[in-house]
Amino acid sequence: MRLLVVVCMLCLLNITAGAQVYKYIDSNKITAYTAYKKQVNADPEKRLVNLKDFIPGLVLDIRYATTNNFTGQRVYNSAMAFARMPVAQALKSIQAELKKKGLGLKIYDAYRPYAITVKFFEIAKDTTFVADPRKGSRHNRGCAIDLTIINLKTGHELDMPTGYDSFTPQASANYKNLSAKKRTNRQLLRSVMERHGFKVYSSEWWHFDYIGWERFELLNIPFAQL
Incomplete structure (x- = not known):
């Protein structure tokens, strides 16, 4: 009888732990x-698709695999970047186009x-710079x-309006009070992304959504399983 009680308690703990991840949304989604x-x-x-393997010369700077991010915590177990196949193919074409100019892509997150x-929302309590867990993120899809964008010869990032994950008005894709160089570099990134089927997120110059994202499901698969 005691063993049965222990087993039931363990099962209840597992159910509760699983529900915690989905507490903002129907788990069926x-x-x-x-x-x-x-x-x-x-x-x-x-x-x-593993972007590093798929796109020649791609540079990764996966901040969430380090403590150098807005949470101050390491939230990814490994510095990897994945995207759905059409997204990966579009990025590969962008990389090839930029290479002709001596430039390339650096990925912060995919x-x-x-x-x-869920973790980001509970830390930031904000839905301008982090996704609403009741809807899920296009990153989750x-x-x-x-x-x-980086200079391939030097490896340096082009001068952009802000650093990555800057929760400031200057991070807006349409912020105007910038130097001519910053505006030009931001427009270069936006133009090449839009030509290949992406749309910039208005609050973040670095964030681009693939047009057609709606047909891809929300996922909760750890990198280790991919």
């Missing part, structure tokens, strides 16, 4: 690994498990990219 694999088998475009979106 979040896709885990098994369901994701079935979706990919039915539609290969839904596959999450696919983000839903559990991380593998269809949003945080990035900038």
Whole structure:
């Protein structure tokens, strides 16, 4: 009898822990690994692609795998970037276009498990610079990219309006009180992204959503399973 009680208590703890991740949204709206694999088998475009392996010369600066981010915590276990197949293909084309000018892409963040979106919201309590967990993020769908442009020869980032994850008015995609150089560099990034099917997020010059993101499900798959 005592053993049965212990087993029941452990089961209840597991259920509670699982529910904690989805407390802002119906758990049926979040896709885990098994369901994701079935979706990919039915539609290969839904596959999450390892961007570093897929795009020649791509540079990663995954801040959430370090403490150098707005949380001050390491929230990713590994510095990796994934995106759905059409997103990855578009980024590959952008990288090739920029390379002709001696430039390239640096990725700050890409696919983000839903559990991380919940954590960000609970730290920031803000839905301008972090996603509302009741809706989920386009990062959770593998269809949003945080990035900038670098000089391939020096490896240095082009001079942009702010640093990454700057929760300030200057981070807005349309902020005007900037130097001519910052405006030119921001417009260069925006133009090349828009030509390849992305739309900038108005509050963050570095954040771009892939047009057509609606057909991709919200995911909560750790990098280790990918």
